[in-house]
Amino acid sequence: MAPLLLAAVLAGGTTGGVIAWATTETTVPTIIQEDAEPAPLGGQAGTETAAAEIMPSVVQVRAGRGTGSGFVLDDRGHVITNHHVVERSSRVRLQLADGRLTGATVVGGDADEDIAVLRIDGSGPEAARIGSSNSLRIGQQVIAVGSPLGLSGTVTSGIVSAVDRTSRIGGASRPMVQTDASINPGNSGGPLVDLAGRVVGVNTAIATTSASAGNIGIGFAVPIDRALEVAQEIIARN
DSSP: OOOOEEEEOOEEOOOOOOOOOOOSOOSOOOOOBOOOOOOOOOSHHHHHHHHHHHGGGEEEEEETTEEEEEEEOSTTOEEEEOHHHHTTOSEEEEEOTTSOEEEEEEEEEETTTTEEEEEESSSOOOOOEEOOSTTOOTTOEEEEEEOGGGOTTEEEEEEEEEEEEEEEETTEEEEEEEEOSOOOTTOTTOEEEETTSEEEEEEEEEEESSTTOOOOSOEEEEEHHHHHHHHHHHHHHO
C-alpha cells in the first residue's frame, strides 16, 4: 500500500511564514466554553439542528490565492482559522454565511499549533457555541462545516474516529481528533461540531495516499480545548 501523507486542507495557492500583527486591543474578551455535557443522539434531526446552530458563525477566508474556513469566536468579531490559511497575510477577505464580503485583520498566529486569529472589520456575525474536546467519545457523531474547493457553507457528517491521534501539524507533533466526516481542500480552519451545535475541533488536515488525492475518510482537527487556549494567548499578546 502507498504510504499515507498528511496534507493541510487549504484550497488554492499559499505562501509560507510566521505572522504576528499587532492590534490596538488592550483587553481580552470573555469567551464562554460550555460544560462538557454529552451531545444528543445522532440521526438526521440531530445533524440538521447542529448545522442550523453553527452555520451563521462560519466564514470563508480568502487570503491571496488561497481559501480556507473559520468561525466567529466572540462578540468582538474574532475569528479562529488555521495558521497555514493566512500565513504571510496581514489582511484577508471573509465571506459571511449570508453571502456578504468583509475585510479582516490578522491578529496573530501560532505555526506550531496551526491556529490563527482574525478580527472582522466592523460588527461580525454571532459567535459560535464553544464546546469541549475533553468529553469526545469514539463513535460520537459530528459534522464538519466549511468551504471545500471554495463551496462555502458545505456541511458533511461522520463520527469521531479517534480522540488522541498524534499527527505532525505545523512542524510539531500534536494530539489530534480524527474523524471520517468528509474534509477537503478549503475546509482548513472550519469547525468540527457535535450534535448540540458546539465546536469541538478546528479542521486542519487529511491523510491521503498521494499529494493530489482528496478525502479518504481520515481527517484531523485540532481539539477545541487546545485551539481555544492558543487563540486566547494570541489575543492577549496583541
